[in-house]
Amino acid sequence: MNKRLLILWVPLIAYLIFLVVASLGLNRDQQQVVQSRMIGKPVPGIDLPAASSMKPALSTKQMADGKPRLLNVFASWCVPCAAEAPQLAQLAQRGVRIDAVAIRDARPDVDAFLKRHGDPFQRIGLDARSTLQFYLGSSGVPETFVVDGKGIIRYQHIGYIGPQDVEMLMQKLREAET
Amino acid sequence: MSRLLLFFALFLAFPAFAQTALPPAPYADRQLDDPAMEAKATALMHTIRCLTCQSQSIADSNASMASDMRSEIRERIARGEEPEHIRAWLIERYGDWISYQPTVEPILWPLWAAPLLLLGAGGALAYGRIRRRRNAKS
Amino acid sequence: MIAEAGLAALWLAALLAGAQLLFAWAAVAKGNADALRLIRPVTVAQGVLTGLAMTLLIILFLRSDMSVYLVAANSHSMKPFIYKFAGAWGNHEGSMLLWVAVMSLAGAAVALFERGLDKRTHIATLGAQAAISLGFYAFLLLASNPFARLDPAARDGQGLNPLLQDPGLAFHPPTLYIGYVGLSVAFSFAVGALLTRQVNARFARAVRPWVLAAWILLTFGITAGSYWAYYELGWGGWWFWDPVENASLMPWLAATALLHSASVLATRDALRAWTIMLAVVAFAMSMIGTFLVRSGILTSVHAFAVDPTRGSFILILLGIYIGGALILFALRAHTVNEGARFDPVSREAMLVINNLLLCVILALVLIGTLYPLLTEMMGVRVSVGPPYFNTIIGPIALALMVVLVIGPMLRWRKDDAKLLLRRAAVPGGLALLALIAIVGLSSRAVGLLPTLGLAVAAALALASLAPLWKRNLLRTPLFTYGMVIAHFGCAVSLAGMASESAFSSERLAAAKPGDTYEIAGMTVRLDSVMPFAGPNWTAMQAALTVSKDGRVIGVAHPQARFFSDPPTPTTESVQMTRWNGQLYLVLGEALEDGRWQLRIWWKPFVTFIWLGGGLIALGGVLALIGRVRRERRNSKAQASAAAAMVAA
Numbered sequence: 001m002n003k004r005l006l007i008l009w010v011p012l013i014a015y016l017i018f019l020v021v022a023s024l025g026l027n028r029d030q031q032q033v034v035q036s037r038m039i040g041k042p043v044p045g046i047d048l049p050a051a052s053s054m055k056p057a058l059s060t061k062q063m064a065d066g067k068p069r070l071l072n073v074f075a076s077w078c079v080p081c082a083a084e085a086p087q088l089a090q091l092a093q094r095g096v097r098i099d100a101v102a103i104r105d106a107r108p109d110v111d112a113f114l115k116r117h118g119d120p121f122q123r124i125g126l127d128a129r130s131t132l133q134f135y136l137g138s139s140g141v142p143e144t145f146v147v148d149g150k151g152i153i154r155y156q157h158i159g160y161i162g163p164q165d166v167e168m169l170m171q172k173l174r175e176a177e178t
Numbered sequence: 179m180s181r182l183l184l185f186f187a188l189f190l191a192f193p194a195f196a197q198t199a200l201p202p203a204p205y206a207d208r209q210l211d212d213p214a215m216e217a218k219a220t221a222l223m224h225t226i227r228c229l230t231c232q233s234q235s236i237a238d239s240n241a242s243m244a245s246d247m248r249s250e251i252r253e254r255i256a257r258g259e260e261p262e263h264i265r266a267w268l269i270e271r272y273g274d275w276i277s278y279q280p281t282v283e284p285i286l287w288p289l290w291a292a293p294l295l296l297l298g299a300g301g302a303l304a305y306g307r308i309r310r311r312r313n314a315k316s
Numbered sequence: 317m318i319a320e321a322g323l324a325a326l327w328l329a330a331l332l333a334g335a336q337l338l339f340a341w342a343a344v345a346k347g348n349a350d351a352l353r354l355i356r357p358v359t360v361a362q363g364v365l366t367g368l369a370m371t372l373l374i375i376l377f378l379r380s381d382m383s384v385y386l387v388a389a390n391s392h393s394m395k396p397f398i399y400k401f402a403g404a405w406g407n408h409e410g411s412m413l414l415w416v417a418v419m420s421l422a423g424a425a426v427a428l429f430e431r432g433l434d435k436r437t438h439i440a441t442l443g444a445q446a447a448i449s450l451g452f453y454a455f456l457l458l459a460s461n462p463f464a465r466l467d468p469a470a471r472d473g474q475g476l477n478p479l480l481q482d483p484g485l486a487f488h489p490p491t492l493y494i495g496y497v498g499l500s501v502a503f504s505f506a507v508g509a510l511l512t513r514q515v516n517a518r519f520a521r522a523v524r525p526w527v528l529a530a531w532i533l534l535t536f537g538i539t540a541g542s543y544w545a546y547y548e549l550g551w552g553g554w555w556f557w558d559p560v561e562n563a564s565l566m567p568w569l570a571a572t573a574l575l576h577s578a579s580v581l582a583t584r585d586a587l588r589a590w591t592i593m594l595a596v597v598a599f600a601m602s603m604i605g606t607f608l609v610r611s612g613i614l615t616s617v618h619a620f621a622v623d624p625t626r627g628s629f630i631l632i633l634l635g636i637y638i639g640g641a642l643i644l645f646a647l648r649a650h651t652v653n654e655g656a657r658f659d660p661v662s663r664e665a666m667l668v669i670n671n672l673l674l675c676v677i678l679a680l681v682l683i684g685t686l687y688p689l690l691t692e693m694m695g696v697r698v699s700v701g702p703p704y705f706n707t708i709i710g711p712i713a714l715a716l717m718v719v720l721v722i723g724p725m726l727r728w729r730k731d732d733a734k735l736l737l738r739r740a741a742v743p744g745g746l747a748l749l750a751l752i753a754i755v756g757l758s759s760r761a762v763g764l765l766p767t768l769g770l771a772v773a774a775a776l777a778l779a780s781l782a783p784l785w786k787r788n789l790l791r792t793p794l795f796t797y798g799m800v801i802a803h804f805g806c807a808v809s810l811a812g813m814a815s816e817s818a819f820s821s822e823r824l825a826a827a828k829p830g831d832t833y834e835i836a837g838m839t840v841r842l843d844s845v846m847p848f849a850g851p852n853w854t855a856m857q858a859a860l861t862v863s864k865d866g867r868v869i870g871v872a873h874p875q876a877r878f879f880s881d882p883p884t885p886t887t888e889s890v891q892m893t894r895w896n897g898q899l900y901l902v903l904g905e906a907l908e909d910g911r912w913q914l915r916i917w918w919k920p921f922v923t924f925i926w927l928g929g930g931l932i933a934l935g936g937v938l939a940l941i942g943r944v945r946r947e948r949r950n951s952k953a954q955a956s957a958a959a960a961m962v963a964a
Contacts (some may be wrong), residue, residue, distance in 0.1 A: 018682075
C-alpha cells in the first residue's frame with residue numbers, strides 16, 4: 001500500500017482513539033470533589049480566634065500532642081453540617097477529640113448552632129476569610145480531617161459524615177495512632 | 179449552550195445566600211491601589227479555577243469561596259508575592275486542577291506539543307499537494 | 317388519544333425510514349425501477365409523519381395534558397403560552413423528537429427539490445439519510461419516548477421554574493439543533509457521493525445550500541449564546557471556553573471549513589476527497605457536541621438531561637455512523653480523482669490554508685476539551701481553560717484572518733505573486749498605520765495579540781471590500797455580496813474582541829449612596845439602593861446616574877434579585893450601549909455600614925463582537941439566497957435548452 005492510501009486511514013484511527021476515550025470516560029466514576037494534596041503533610045499552623053463564646057480559640061500549631069484527633073470544617077449556615085451533628089456527637093461520646101473550624105461565620109450564629117445541634121467540639125476557631133481552608137486544601141463544608149499525634153494530616157473526608165461513616169472514621173483514627 | 183450557562187449562573191449564584199454569614203472579604207471586590215499590582219492579581223485570578231463552582235475562574239464567580247480567594251490573592255500580591263509563587267502555593271494544596279493555565283508538568287507536554295505537531299503535519303500535507311500539482315503541470 | 321396518535325405516527329415514520337433505506341439500496345445497487353419510483357413518496361411521507369408527531373407534542377404541551385409524563389415533568393398550566401410552546405423541545409425527549417422531525421423534513425426537501433445531482437447519487441443520499449434517521453428513531457422509541465403516559469395523571473406540572481423561562485433558553489437550543497441537522501444532510505450527500513463515486517462539482521453545488529443553512533444557524537446560535545452569557549453571568553466575560561461552548565464551536569469550525577472547500581469543489585472541481593472528509597467531520601462534530609452535552613461526561617453537575625445511558629446510546633450511534641463513513645472514506649477515497657490542479661499562488665491555495673488552519677483550531681479545541689478526561693484516567697486531574705485556549709488558538713486564528721485578507725484578492729487557478737503584493741499594499745499599509753497608532757497613541761501597554769488583532773482587523777475590513785472593486789454593483793451577484801459582508805463581519809468581530817481585551821477598564825467599589833466613580837471619562841454616581849418587587853421575585857435595585865462632561869447620559873437600574881421558588885439569587889446587570897462601547901453595571905452584595913458592592917466595566921467596542929457575528933450570519937443568508945436563485949435559473953436554462961433540443 002502506498003503512502004497516500006495509508007493517509008486515508010488516519011481519520012479513522014484518530015476517531016477510534018476518541019471513541020475509546022469517550023467510552024472509558026463515560027463509564028468512569030465521576031469524581032466531583034477536589035481531594036486535598038496536604039494528606040501526609042503537617043497541619044499548617046494558624047492561630048484562629050474563638051468562633052463561639054462557649055469554646056476556646058483554635059491554634060493549629062499545637063496539634064502534635066501525641067494523640068490523633070478530628071479537625072472538622074463546618075459552618076453554622078451550612079445545612080449538611082447540621083445533619084452530621086449527631087454523628088459527630090457519637091464520635092465525641094466514644095472519646096474522639098474533635099477540633100473545629102467555622103468558616104465565614106459569626107459568633108452569635110455559631111453559638112445558636114451549637115445550642116441547637118449539640119456541641120461535640122473541644123476548640124472552635126473562626127476562619128472568617130477561608131484562610132485555614134486554603135491552607136488545608138479544603139474545598140467546601142463540611143469536611144473532616146484525621147490528624148495524627150504528630151500533627152500530620154492522615155485522611156480527608158469530604159462532605160457530610162453519615163451514620164455509615166462513623167466506623168470508618170474510628171478505623172482511620174486507630175490507624176493514625178501508629 | 180445558553181441553557182447550560184444558565185445552570186452555571188444558578189449554581190454560581192446559589193451559594194451567595196447559603197455560603198456565608200458574613201459580608202465578603204475586604205479585597206474580594208476591591209481593587210488594589212497600585213494599577214500594576216492589580217493587573218497582576220487580575221491576570222492570576224482569571225487562571226485560577228473556582229473550587230465550588232467547578233467550571234469557572236474565581237474572577238467570574240459569585241461563590242463566597244471564590245471571593246475569599248480573590249481577597250487572599252490581592253492581599254498576597256500587595257505584600258509583594260509573585261503570581262507564579264501564589265499559583266504554586268495553591269497547586270501544592272489542590273493539585274494542578276486548580277490552575278486553568280496548564281503547567282509544564284510532563285503529563286501536559288502533549289497539550290503544548292499538539293499545535294506544533296498539527297500545524298507541521300497539516301502544513302506538510304498541504305505543501306506536498308500543492309507542489310505535486312505544480313510538478314505534474316510543468 | 318393525541319399522545320397515542322403521536323407515538324403511532326413515530327412508529328410508522330420509523331417503518332417508512334426502514335423502507336426508504338431498503339428502496340434506496342434496491343435502486344442503487346440492483347437498479348430496481350419500482351424502488352426508484354417509490355423512494356421519493358416514502359421520504360416525503362416520513363417527513364410529514366414526524367412533522368405531525370412534533371405538532372402533536374406541541375399541542376399536548378399547549379393543552380397542558382398532565383397525563384403525559386413529559387408534560388407533567390416539564391410544564392405547568394400557569395406557564396405563559398410561549399414557554400408552554402417552547403417547553404415541547406426544552407427537554408431531552410422533546411429535543412430528540414425535534415431533531416428527528418427536522419431531519420426527516422430536510423430529507424423530504426432533498427427528495428422534492430434537489431434537481432442538480434445525478435439520479436443514483438440522489439437516491440443514495442436519501443438512503444444514507446434514512447440510515448441516520450433510523451438510529452435516531454431507535455433512540456427515541458426505545459430509550460426516550462416523548463409520548464409516555466403518566467398514570468394517574470399529575471394534578472399539575474413541575475415546570476414552573478421562573479428562571480428557566482427565558483426567551484434565550486426557549487429558542488437558542490433548537491437553533492443549534494437545526495444547524496446540526498443541516499450538517500447531517502451534508503453528511504448524507506457525502507456518503508451518497510462516495511457510494512456512487514460521483515464526487516464532483518455537481519455534488520458540491522447540491523450540498524452547499526445545506527451547509528450554508530446549517531452554518532447560518534450555528535453562527536447565529538453561537539453569537540446569541542455568547543451575548544446571553546455576557547449579560548446573564550454578570551462578570552463581563554463573553555466566552556469561557558467551557559466544554560459546552562466548545563461543543564457548539566466545533567461543528568461551526570468544521571462547517572466553515574466545509575463551506576469553503578465546497579466552494580472550491582463547486583467552482584474549480586478540486587479538493588474532492590477533502591470536501592467529503594470535511595462533510596463527515598462536520599456531522600461528527602455535531603454528534604460529538606451533542607454527546608458531550610448530553611452524557612455529562614465533562615460538565616457533570618451543570619449539564620441538563622444528563623444520563624450516562626443516553627450518552628452510551630449517542631456514542632453507539634456515533635460509532636456506527638461516523639465510523640462507518642470513515643471506513644467508507646478510507647476504502648473509496650483513493651478512487652476519487654484529485655480533481656483540477658492549481659498553483660501555490662492562487663485562491664485555491666489560500667483556501668487550502670484556510671481549511672488547514674480551521675481544522676487545526678478544531679482539533680485543538682477538541683483535544684483541549686477532552687484532555688482533562690484523558691489525564692483523569694491516568695489519575696491526574698488537570699484543568700484546561702481560557703489561558704490555554706487563548707494562548708494557543710489566538711495566534712492561529714489571527715493567521716487565519718491574514719489568509720482571509722489575501723485570499724479573495726487572488727484569482728482562481730494561478731495568480732502572479734508580484735500583482736498580489738501590489739494589491740495587498742493598501743490594506744497592508746493600513747494595518748501598519750493602525751499598528752503605529754496603537755503603539756504610539758495608547759496610554760497603556762497593549763498586549764501583542766490584541767495589537768496585531770486590531771491591525772489585521774483594519775486590513776481585513778478594507779480588503780474584504782476588494783471583490784466589489786471596479787465592479788458594476790448592480791450586476792454583482794448576491795452571493796458575492798454575501799461573501800463580502802461575512803468577511804467584513806469577521807473584521808468587525810475581530811476588532812471588537814481585540815479592543816475589549818486591550819482597552820477594557822474596571823472599577824470595583826464598595827459604594828454608598830452619593831459616591832461617584834470615574835471610568836473612561838464618564839462619571840457613575842450611586843443615587844440610591846431601594847427594594848423592588850417583581851411578579852415572582854424581590855430585588856434590591858440601584859439607581860446609577862451616568863454623566864459625561866457634566867451632562868447626564870443615562871440612568872441605570874441594575875438589580876440583585878432573589879427568586880423565592882426555588883430560592884435563588886441572581887444579578888441583573890445593565891449594559892448602557894454607546895456608539896463606542898458598553899458600560900457594564902452590576903450591583904453586588906450588601907456590605908457593612910450601608911455600602912454596596914458595585915462592579916463597573918467600560919468595554920470599548922465590545923458590541924462589535926456580536927455585531928460582527930450578526931454580519932457573518934447575514935452574509936450567509938445573502939449567499940444562500942443568491943446560490944439558490946442561481947441554481948434555479950441554471951436548471952431552468954438547462955431544462956429549456958433540453959426542450960429546445962427535443963423540439964429541434
